[in-house]
Amino acid sequence: MTDKTSHISGGSSGAFWAVSLAPIVWIVLFFVVPLSVIWSYSFGRTLGLTEVAVTGTLDNYVRVFDPVYLLIFAKSLTFAAITTAICLIVGFPYALVMTFATPRGKILLLLGIMLPFWTNLLVRTYALMAVMRTEGWINDGLGLLGIGPVEMLHTNFAVVTGLVYVHLPFIVLPLFSTLDRLDRSLIEASLDLGAGHLRTIFQIVVPVVLPGILSAVLLCFIPALGSYLTPDLLGGPDSQMIASVIERQFKRANDWPFGAALSFMLMYLTLAAMVWRAWSDRRAGRKEAH
Amino acid sequence: MALFGKKPGDKGPLDYANRWPLRLWVGAVLLFLYLPLASLVLFSFNDSRRTIRWEGFTVDWYGKMMGDDALISAFANSLTIAAISTLFSVVLGTMTAIALWSFRFPGKGLFDGVVTLPIVVPEICMGVAMLVFFGTIAPWPHDLVWPFDLGAITIAHITFSFPFVAVVVRARLASFNREMEEAARDLGASELGALRDVLLPHVRPALISGALLAFTLSLDDFVITFFTAGPNTVTFPVKIYSMVRFSVTPEVNAASTVLMAITVALTLIGMKLQGRDIAQMEGH
Numbered sequence: 001m002t003d004k005t006s007h008i009s010g011g012s013s014g015a016f017w018a019v020s021l022a023p024i025v026w027i028v029l030f031f032v033v034p035l036s037v038i039w040s041y042s043f044g045r046t047l048g049l050t051e052v053a054v055t056g057t058l059d060n061y062v063r064v065f066d067p068v069y070l071l072i073f074a075k076s077l078t079f080a081a082i083t084t085a086i087c088l089i090v091g092f093p094y095a096l097v098m099t100f101a102t103p104r105g106k107i108l109l110l111l112g113i114m115l116p117f118w119t120n121l122l123v124r125t126y127a128l129m130a131v132m133r134t135e136g137w138i139n140d141g142l143g144l145l146g147i148g149p150v151e152m153l154h155t156n157f158a159v160v161t162g163l164v165y166v167h168l169p170f171i172v173l174p175l176f177s178t179l180d181r182l183d184r185s186l187i188e189a190s191l192d193l194g195a196g197h198l199r200t201i202f203q204i205v206v207p208v209v210l211p212g213i214l215s216a217v218l219l220c221f222i223p224a225l226g227s228y229l230t231p232d233l234l235g236g237p238d239s240q241m242i243a244s245v246i247e248r249q250f251k252r253a254n255d256w257p258f259g260a261a262l263s264f265m266l267m268y269l270t271l272a273a274m275v276w277r278a279w280s281d282r283r284a285g286r287k288e289a290h
Numbered sequence: 291m292a293l294f295g296k297k298p299g300d301k302g303p304l305d306y307a308n309r310w311p312l313r314l315w316v317g318a319v320l321l322f323l324y325l326p327l328a329s330l331v332l333f334s335f336n337d338s339r340r341t342i343r344w345e346g347f348t349v350d351w352y353g354k355m356m357g358d359d360a361l362i363s364a365f366a367n368s369l370t371i372a373a374i375s376t377l378f379s380v381v382l383g384t385m386t387a388i389a390l391w392s393f394r395f396p397g398k399g400l401f402d403g404v405v406t407l408p409i410v411v412p413e414i415c416m417g418v419a420m421l422v423f424f425g426t427i428a429p430w431p432h433d434l435v436w437p438f439d440l441g442a443i444t445i446a447h448i449t450f451s452f453p454f455v456a457v458v459v460r461a462r463l464a465s466f467n468r469e470m471e472e473a474a475r476d477l478g479a480s481e482l483g484a485l486r487d488v489l490l491p492h493v494r495p496a497l498i499s500g501a502l503l504a505f506t507l508s509l510d511d512f513v514i515t516f517f518t519a520g521p522n523t524v525t526f527p528v529k530i531y532s533m534v535r536f537s538v539t540p541e542v543n544a545a546s547t548v549l550m551a552i553t554v555a556l557t558l559i560g561m562k563l564q565g566r567d568i569a570q571m572e573g574h
Contacts, residue, residue, distance in 0.1 A: 010393040015481045020389035023382050030449045034423035093315045101307040116323045118557045120510045122527050123546040126534050127326035226412030228513050243414040250418045263415045
């Protein structure tokens with residue numbers, strides 16, 4: 001039954017193709033091909049409005065290292081890093097409480113973090129806009145105290161707030177799943193031996209769940225780095241991130257090859273992060289096996 | 291409030307859920323998450339154009355929204371795309387999950403990696419890839435009748451949704467007892483017959499939560515749709531975006547509230563089904 005040349009096992013090759021042909025064709029045609037086209041464009045030159053000649057040039061990548069764009073990359077990385085740090089600080093205690101809550105409390109806390117996560121990104125960003133604008137109620141409240149109005153919307157502060165608002169679940173959920181698997185006798189032992197709670201958390205819990213923390217950090221950092229909508233709606237003219245520059249190359253500026261190179265810089269960063277994560281997972285797995 | 295701890299007063303050393311600084315922290319996080327959304331919903335019922343102060347309860351903005359043809363047609367587009375995308379995503383995602391779970395084949399790791407990629411690829415990258423693909427490589431005709439003019443957006447949505455369904459179904463397949471399938475085969479079921487009668491009933495809860503997930507993902511997507519949409523194929527989020535860019539108005543609040551209500555309802559149904567599923571697995 002099994003085809004000798006292709007070594008399909010676990011069932012007949014007929015059944016294998018019946019379930020895998022459609023997904024393979026789909027993913028190749030509508031995902032691999034479009035991305036490959038963009039990738040090849042990143043080595044090309046603009047000819048006309050939508051015409052690109054793939055010449056194998058590296059000019060587009062050289063242009064990425066132009067100070068103007070390097071600055072935007074640096075700014076995006078900074079925004080993403082600050083966002084991730086704040087999310088981690090804000091999210092860790094939340095995940096800790098979730099881990100030690102009753103089953104019912106766990107579900108409620110999970111729901112608490114999941115509902116905003118599933119709410120439309122645009123709606124959430126708009127909600128923040130409405131609250132933070134000069135006529136919003138934060139400024140109303142500040143006005144009552146005799147302060148302000150403080151210009152919050154269209155600033156870097158608004159961008160970071162928005163990014164934290166959107167990405168908090170990305171860090172809480174993986175943190176919770178690692179903390180939940182933690183061997184609790186470690187904490188008990190530490191407390192019994194006289195360590196305080198904070199010391200136990202920083203010297204016992206954090207080192208043990210470090211691989212989980214790192215993967216949570218990546219899960220937050222990567223999408224934050226590629227954010228488009230948040231800086232677009234909440235940011236000012238000086239809070240542009242990479243995604244806005246990419247969008248401009250494909251829409252207004254009409255420089256597809258350069259846009260392609262920029263978006264592949266983002267892809268390379270993402271892929272590097274993924275590979276690093278798979279590698280550290282495997283290393284952690286080996287450590288556990290010994 | 292014994293909600294987050296075992297018993298009030300019975301504070302064990304590990305009762306982090308009952309320590310007041312941590313509870314305060316959790317409360318602050320929830321306020322941060324929900325206050326903006328609550329105020330958005332509240333002001334959609336506010337009887338004032340300027341939306342600064344509370345002027346009284348009204349549902350006028352919802353009425354106004356219903357009269358906005360562009361908004362309603364965008365809403366119809368979104369629901370249609372989400373429905374078709376869900377159907378395809380569930381089928382393709384289930385096929386992917388079964389292929390990866392029950393077969394060994396050359397290139398399995400590659401297939402697994404490529405199929406997971408749409409989950410992690412930055413949205414902007416996928417958006418521009420779709421823009422170029424449907425713009426120049428395989429131009430999607432602009433003058434098709436509804437709903438075929440939505441094809442490009444729908445294909446894009448299926449592409450980023452079905453990998454999520456595959457993840458959900460695969461997680462469920464992990465708890466499947468292969469001996470059941472073997473027993474069915476021994477009793478004379480064909481390979482595909484065993485798949486249909488034994489395997490699919492087992493993964494049904496995952497199919498339902500996968501479908502809800504795919505529907506929500508499609509309904510919520512802005513960035514990828516924004517790059518794939520043409521002037522005549524506007525979805526609800528894209529329409530709201532163009533309104534938001536213009537100004538903050540109570541109509542936008544009303545439209546956002548409707549979208550939020552749909553998502554919340556779907557999420558709650560999904561969690562309820564999953565909860566029941568987990569309870570069943572634990573034998574309650």
